[in-house]
Amino acid sequence: MTEPADPPAPRPLASHPFDTTSQLLTRITAQFGSQPPHPHRHGTRRPMSTPQPPTLVAVAHGSRDPRAPTTVNALLDRVRELRPGLPVRLGHIELNAPLLTDTLAGLPDGDAVLVPLLLGRGYHVKHDLPGAAATAPHLRVRVAAPLGPHxxxxxxxxxxxxxxxxxxxxxxxxxxxxxxxxxxxxxxxxxxxxxxxxxxxxxxxxxxxxxxxxxxxxxxxxxxxxxxxxxxxxxxxxxxxxxxxxxxxxxxxxAAPWIAAAPLGPHAALARLVLHRYDRALATAPVPAGSSRLVTA
The missing domain is CATH 3.40.50.1400 (Rossmann fold)
Known part of the structure; x- marks a missing residue:
């Protein structure tokens, strides 16, 4: 069995006596950028491994209204469209499946960011979400700030x-x-x-x-x-x-005597805000394994 041939050496650059440094660097970049990737010793290119980002776990309150889960899932579809490749999961505090604790239990070891689809700093954000995170000792959990105000x-x-x-x-x-x-x-x-x-x-x-x-x-x-x-x-x-x-x-x-607006639902601005809260939470210090941190801003 013969070893694969080495890749061809780059062709010498034909310089012009009046080339500037900037022009020369541009031509070097263009030539070496066009070279084929160096093969692995077995003749195949080594795949580049990209670490998976922490899972975004959107936390909805839950409702007996059958329109609520459909609306929340439509919002998360918009989030996935804005950030392809980001693992996005859903968990409910009550009333609807999957419950947040079940969603967390099903995640692999690693990092997760809980993004509450809630609009203020109430009991659910301050107590229920950190409490749910405590049931998942295999995860490092950040709890993002609620969506509002913004x-x-x-x-x-x-x-x-x-x-x-x-x-x-x-x-x-x-x-x-x-x-x-x-x-x-x-x-x-x-x-x-x-x-x-x-x-x-x-x-x-x-x-x-x-x-x-x-x-x-x-x-x-x-x-x-x-x-x-x-x-x-x-x-x-x-x-x-x-x-x-x-x-x-x-x-x-x-109760509206004139017009009443629909809930926020899967509006594009809301999807961007979900990702903004996720990114802000990730910018905080790392969380030790088996613990959680509530991000307040």
Whole structure:
């Protein structure tokens, strides 16, 4: 058996007496870039191994509404389109399969980033997600910050309102206002996050925006609608600050005296935000095996 022949040596460069250093380097790069790859000693090219990035585990709350899992999966399909090759999995806190603990148990040893599809710093983010990570000692887990508040959410909220019929011409916004309907939480930081999003949306729309809640906090959505009406706002829209359809989103929309926007769903801005939270979490310090870290920003 004969050994494969060595690859041909590069042809000598014919230099010109007036070649500049830049021109010469360009010609060297072009010639050596066109050379065939050096074969492995057995005559085949050695494959380049690329380490797999940490798994993105999107964490949805879960809902009895059958539209919710479909909507969340459509959002994750958009995430996969934006980042081909990134392993993306789904886990639910409750009500829907797969549960988060089951998703984590099925992952191979390594790193994972939990990205909550939740909109504020409530109990689920601070307690349920780190608790689920503790059940997977074979993983190094980072828990990303919740999706809100962030300008990309405002972009998606504005788009959903526009789809529902939102129109505000210059000089006609005096009687128009918006209720930002959220799930609600007893955690004061979660409420602060929702109010921050309401302020950002108000700046985007140029009209008053009040944060209101479907449970656990006040004002309720109907209370916010009545308050705005009492102030002379005869066109009050409800913006749905929910990732997917569900009982709270449906109840909130029913309270709208004018238009009600659909939940955020698989909007492109939301998919970009999921990846942004994933990337921010990865930029933090490594996590020891069998532990987790909550990223707060």
């Amino acid at each position: 300008p990309l959410l405002v972009e998606a909220l504005y788009a959903r309102l526009t789809e529902a019929g939102w129109r505000t011409a210059p000089g006609t916004g005096g009687g128009t206002a918006v209720v930002l309907a959220a799930a609600g939480s007893r955690d004061p930081e979660s409420a602060a996050d929702t109010r921050r999003t309401a302020r950002l949306l108000g700046e985007r729309l140029g009209v008053p925006v009040i944060a209101a809640y479907a449970s656990a906090a006040s004002p309720t959505v109907p209370e916010a609608v009545r308050a705005l009406t009492a102030r002379g706002h005869h066109r009050v829209a409800v913006a749905s600050y929910f990732t997917a359809p569900g009982l709270f989103a449906t109840r909130s929309a029913a």
